[in-house]
Amino acid sequence: MERRLFLTSSALIGASLLSGCKREEVKSFNISKKRKIEIKLATSWPAGFPIMGEGVEEFAKNLNSASGGEVEVKVFGKNLLVPALGVFDACSKGQIEAFHSGPYYWKGKNPAFSLFGGFPFGFTSNEMSAWMLYGGGLDIWRKLYARYNLYPLLGGNTDVQMGGWFKKKITSLKDLKGLKMRIPGLGGEVFAKLGVNPILLPAGEIYTALERGTIDATEWVGPALDIKMGFYKVAKYYYSGFHEPGSVLELTFNKEFWQSLGEDLKSLITSLSNELNAKMVYNFQDKNAKALIELKKYGVILEEFPKEIVEAAKKALFEVIEEQSKKSRDFKMVWEAIEPYWQIQREWTSLGLKNFLRMRDG
Amino acid sequence: MERRLFLTSSALIGASLLSGCKREEVKSFNISKKRKIEIKLATSWPAGFPIMGEGVEEFAKNLNSASGGEVEVKVFGKNLLVPALGVFDACSKGQIEAFHSGPYYWKGKNPAFSLFGGFPFGFTSNEMSAWMLYGGGLDIWRKLYARYNLYPLLGGNTDVQMGGWFKKKITSLKDLKGLKMRIPGLGGEVFAKLGVNPILLPAGEIYTALERGTIDATEWVGPALDIKMGFYKVAKYYYSGFHEPGSVLELTFNKEFWQSLGEDLKSLITSLSNELNAKMVYNFQDKNAKALIELKKYGVILEEFPKEIVEAAKKALFEVIEEQSKKSRDFKMVWEAIEPYWQIQREWTSLGLKNFLRMRDG
Numbered sequence: 001m002e003r004r005l006f007l008t009s010s011a012l013i014g015a016s017l018l019s020g021c022k023r024e025e026v027k028s029f030n031i032s033k034k035r036k037i038e039i040k041l042a043t044s045w046p047a048g049f050p051i052m053g054e055g056v057e058e059f060a061k062n063l064n065s066a067s068g069g070e071v072e073v074k075v076f077g078k079n080l081l082v083p084a085l086g087v088f089d090a091c092s093k094g095q096i097e098a099f100h101s102g103p104y105y106w107k108g109k110n111p112a113f114s115l116f117g118g119f120p121f122g123f124t125s126n127e128m129s130a131w132m133l134y135g136g137g138l139d140i141w142r143k144l145y146a147r148y149n150l151y152p153l154l155g156g157n158t159d160v161q162m163g164g165w166f167k168k169k170i171t172s173l174k175d176l177k178g179l180k181m182r183i184p185g186l187g188g189e190v191f192a193k194l195g196v197n198p199i200l201l202p203a204g205e206i207y208t209a210l211e212r213g214t215i216d217a218t219e220w221v222g223p224a225l226d227i228k229m230g231f232y233k234v235a236k237y238y239y240s241g242f243h244e245p246g247s248v249l250e251l252t253f254n255k256e257f258w259q260s261l262g263e264d265l266k267s268l269i270t271s272l273s274n275e276l277n278a279k280m281v282y283n284f285q286d287k288n289a290k291a292l293i294e295l296k297k298y299g300v301i302l303e304e305f306p307k308e309i310v311e312a313a314k315k316a317l318f319e320v321i322e323e324q325s326k327k328s329r330d331f332k333m334v335w336e337a338i339e340p341y342w343q344i345q346r347e348w349t350s351l352g353l354k355n356f357l358r359m360r361d362g
Numbered sequence: 363m364e365r366r367l368f369l370t371s372s373a374l375i376g377a378s379l380l381s382g383c384k385r386e387e388v389k390s391f392n393i394s395k396k397r398k399i400e401i402k403l404a405t406s407w408p409a410g411f412p413i414m415g416e417g418v419e420e421f422a423k424n425l426n427s428a429s430g431g432e433v434e435v436k437v438f439g440k441n442l443l444v445p446a447l448g449v450f451d452a453c454s455k456g457q458i459e460a461f462h463s464g465p466y467y468w469k470g471k472n473p474a475f476s477l478f479g480g481f482p483f484g485f486t487s488n489e490m491s492a493w494m495l496y497g498g499g500l501d502i503w504r505k506l507y508a509r510y511n512l513y514p515l516l517g518g519n520t521d522v523q524m525g526g527w528f529k530k531k532i533t534s535l536k537d538l539k540g541l542k543m544r545i546p547g548l549g550g551e552v553f554a555k556l557g558v559n560p561i562l563l564p565a566g567e568i569y570t571a572l573e574r575g576t577i578d579a580t581e582w583v584g585p586a587l588d589i590k591m592g593f594y595k596v597a598k599y600y601y602s603g604f605h606e607p608g609s610v611l612e613l614t615f616n617k618e619f620w621q622s623l624g625e626d627l628k629s630l631i632t633s634l635s636n637e638l639n640a641k642m643v644y645n646f647q648d649k650n651a652k653a654l655i656e657l658k659k660y661g662v663i664l665e666e667f668p669k670e671i672v673e674a675a676k677k678a679l680f681e682v683i684e685e686q687s688k689k690s691r692d693f694k695m696v697w698e699a700i701e702p703y704w705q706i707q708r709e710w711t712s713l714g715l716k717n718f719l720r721m722r723d724g
Contacts, residue, residue: 066428066630121722124715126488126521126647133641134648159488160714222714240717268428268630275633278640279495285488286496289710302713310721346723348651351664352522352584353486354719355602359672360483361712 037265039063039073042091044084044101047077051224051283052249055156056100059251059276066268073098091254092148098253100155103141104185109148112330115338116141116152118247120190120317122338125157125246125281127345132248133274135341140334151258153273155251156280159288163241163305164219165210165231170239173308182206182218186320187243193316194309203229210234219243223295224287238300242313251276399627401425401435404453406446406463409439412587413645414611417518418462421613421638428630435460453616454510460615462517465503466547471510474692477700478503478514480609482552482679484700487519487608487643489707494610495636497703502696513620515635517613518642521650525603525667526581527572527593532601535670544568544580548682549605555678556671565591572596581605585657586649594660601665604675613638 041060045053060073076096078084087099088106104117116137123131131137132154145152164183170176177195188198199215209215211234219241220226232238251273258266296302305313325332403422407415422435438458440446449461450468466479478499485493493499494516507514526545532538539557550560561577571577573596581603582588594600613635620628658664667675687694 062629062633065626066633068624068626124718126643129640130644130647130651133644160718162714223710240713240721242718242721245718245722262430264427264430267424271424271428271637272633274641275636278491279636281488282492282495285492285707285710288714289492289706292710292713293706304717305721344651344655345647348585348647348654349719350723351602351654352524352650354716354723355666356486356522356604356607357711357716357719359602359604359667360607361708361716 035070035262037071037261039071039097040076040081041073041098041100042076042078042080042082042087042096043099044078044087044105047075047080049077050228051280051287052100052156052158053077055249055276055280055283056251058279059272062272062275063269066272067265071265075100088148088150088252091252092150094149094254094256096254097257098251100249100251102247102249103152104247107185110144110330111324111328112144112334114186115331115334116248116250117185118244119186119321120243120245121314122245123342123345124349125159127342127349128157128246128248129154129277130345131338131341136337137341140337144330144334145252146255149255150252151255152250152252153270154248154277155273156249156277157284158221158244158247158249159281159284160222160246161241161244162219162222162226163239163243164217165226165235166217166237166239166303167210167213167235168216169237169301169303170305170309172306173312176309179217180215182209182215183243185244186317187219189320190243190313190316193319194312207231207234222284222288223291224284227291227295232295232298232300236299236301237303238295239303239305242305242310249277249280397432397624399433399623401433401459402438402443403435403460403462404438404440404442404444404449404458405461406440406449406467409437409442411439412590413642413649414462414518414520415439417611417638417642417645418613420641421634424634424637425631428634429627433627437462450510450512450614453614454512456511456616456618458616459619460613462611462613464609464611465514466609469547472506472692473686473690474506474696476548477693477696478610478612479547480606481548481683482605482607483676484607485704485707486711487521489704489711490519490608490610491516491639492707493700493703498699499703502699506692506696507614508617511617512614513617514612514614515632516610516639517635518611518639519646520583520606520609520611521643521646522584522608523603523606524581524584524588525601525605526579527588527597528579528599528601528665529572529575529597530578531599531663531665532667532671534668535674538671541579542577544571544577545605547606548679549581551682552605552675552678555681556674569593569596584646584650585653586646589653589657594657594662598661598663599665600657600662601667604667604672611639611642 043056057075060075063071063073082090085105087101090096091099102117103113107114141152178197180197180199182201183191183198184200192198201209206218207230210218220229321335325335405418419437422437425433425435444452444458447467449463452458453461464479465475469476503514540559542559542561544563545553545560546562554560563571568580569592572580572593582591683697687697
């Protein structure tokens with residue numbers, strides 16, 4: 001408020017000094033004095049990748065228009081400026097100002113980072129955003145990323161993911177023994193404890209591996225993105241999932257660059273990241289529903305994991321968490337922040353949303 | 363892009379013409395030429411009302427800071443400038459630039475408006491935002507509001523509401539006959555068909571009416587707001603709800619005023635309204651979970667409506683929709699836009715989110 005008053009009074013002096021200048025020209029000069037800020041933003045997805053890539057493109061467009069052209073974000077798809085998984089280091093060193101990716105990719109740097117991305121049986125996308133924005137999650141994340149000269153903002157969420165595509169129906173825990181499945185992250189660790197052989201494959205090789213039987217199953221995201229991969233052509237059983245209930249994407253800035261921004265731009269970019277974060281969930285909600293209709297036309301068989309698998313996976317999750325907590329003090333600290341919040345969220349979501357969905361849809 | 367190029371080149375001419383002016387002064391003048399825009403925004407809630415009122419206050423603050431002080435939003439709580447339910451007309455006439463309220467309040471002007479607020483067994487908050495932003499909902503809403511010289515933006519969502527507080531346990535449809543319940547809107551119409559006597563009461567009178575037995579039951583919102591009303595002291599049975607699964611709040615502008623804004627401000631305000639819309643849901647998620655823990659300490663008994671009530675309510679909903687569609691062409695048009703979208707959303711939400719919640723929480 002003080003700043004505004006100051007600007008208004010000194011502005012009057014400026015106006016009288018400049019009274020000889022024509023109005024048109026002053027208006028133009030006014031704009032030329034605006035800051036021009038360029039942000040190089042690299043992503044871990046191919047340029048124009050549906051929903052996730054589109055989201056960050058829209059963020060860039062909105063930031064440009066909402067700032068009256070003051071800020072220009074140049075979005076570089078994966079490998080165009082920086083390798084897909086080199087964005088963290090490049091931004092940390094200040095070679096780029098920002099990146100759009102997922103915190104689970106950086107668990108090699110700190111195992112705790114995977115928890116900011118979500119975990120099996122973990123937060124729904126809304127619960128995760130509640131924890132981040134109102135439950136202290138974002139503050140903890142920022143403290144840990146500060147060690148790398150980075151400042152994370154929320155950059156989207158895949159919303160609940162499907163459990164994946166299986167060539168054979170899974171009826172018991174026994175069916176998982178030795179099953180070769182493409183599944184990364186904490187979900188992969190949980191499935192490994194159930195006897196699955198988790199396999200990492202680049203996106204471009206999954207379809208062929210599944211077709212040829214090099215793998216027996218794969219998870220990806222959900223109907224909207226899975227349909228584009230064509231998995232339904234070579235695996236008919238499509239399972240509801242528990243391993244990634246709401247994976248977080250990050251819009252992370254170089255911390256020094258972030259601190260150099262004025263309060264107005266910090267406020268604007270934070271708000272636009274919250275918009276990006278939410279709209280991605282709504283976009284997934286829209287596109288997944290439409291793709292599901294298509295998948296059903298192709299004869300996909302919708303399945304749920306049997307109860308013994310779900311229960312064994314829950315047990316395995318706590319084993320994984322215990323092991324990680326022993327290995328990493330940061331993992332333990334983040335988990336201890338998450339766990340009580342997760343428990344009370346589950347109670348409310350069960351009472352409110354789950355009971356509603358049961359009444360609405362049986 | 364063209365606009366930027368034009369501004370940059372003409373700016374150079376302006377700069378040369380002004381070369382005699384001192385840098386300091388020009389900098390000041392520059393700022394004085396900034397637009398100063400004041401927006402009077404009236405709400406239907408008391409000043410500082412938790413979550414909903416806080417959300418719009420935060421929107422005002424964010425708009426001020428993200429615009430570098432260019433836009434000042436003056437938020438007027440209910441009845442301070444305009445009566446709580448006078449905001450629609452006042453904004454339509456241009457007496458205020460904007461208001462924050464709920465579209466269900468305006469069903470007297472057009473029955474179709476209630477559908478933009480949600481309906482029993484209707485969209486979850488995420489499904490609703492998906493319909494609004496990606497399914498064409500907001501476009502239809504804007505067309506209908508344009509008749510009133512208004513331009514709606516998304517202004518929040520209560521997320522799933524509870525079914526309300528009952529002094530006696532409800533075990534069958536019979537228990538609803540003649541039950542006096544405070545419940546407004548389409549939910550009230552549905553319950554009326556089940557034999558309930560729906561009663562409208564101002565917020566300040568509900569507690570006393572419930573305490574004295576003038577009413578037997580009341581719905582309000584959910585744990586976070588209900589606990590502040592103290593209902594748990596005079597009614598022990600708290601039911602999960604189906605009547606308001608995600609009620610929409612609106613941030614509506616006078617259309618002429620909206621059209622007078624530059625593209626930068628339109629873009630900024632739209633983005634900030636999307637942020638407001640999403641963060642309100644996360645805030646409810648956070649506060650409801652915390653309040654539920656408190657309510658359980660007070661001995662509240664959590665209940666679900668018996669299946670026969672749920673099924674009868676679904677039947678009643680379609681009767682209400684048919685009646686309204688016969689009375690109002692707009693209602694019919696909006697319902698016909700909603701219905702197919704709602705059906706496919708239900709399928710995906712059941713497969714993804716509902717199955718996940720069942721696996722996570724039983």
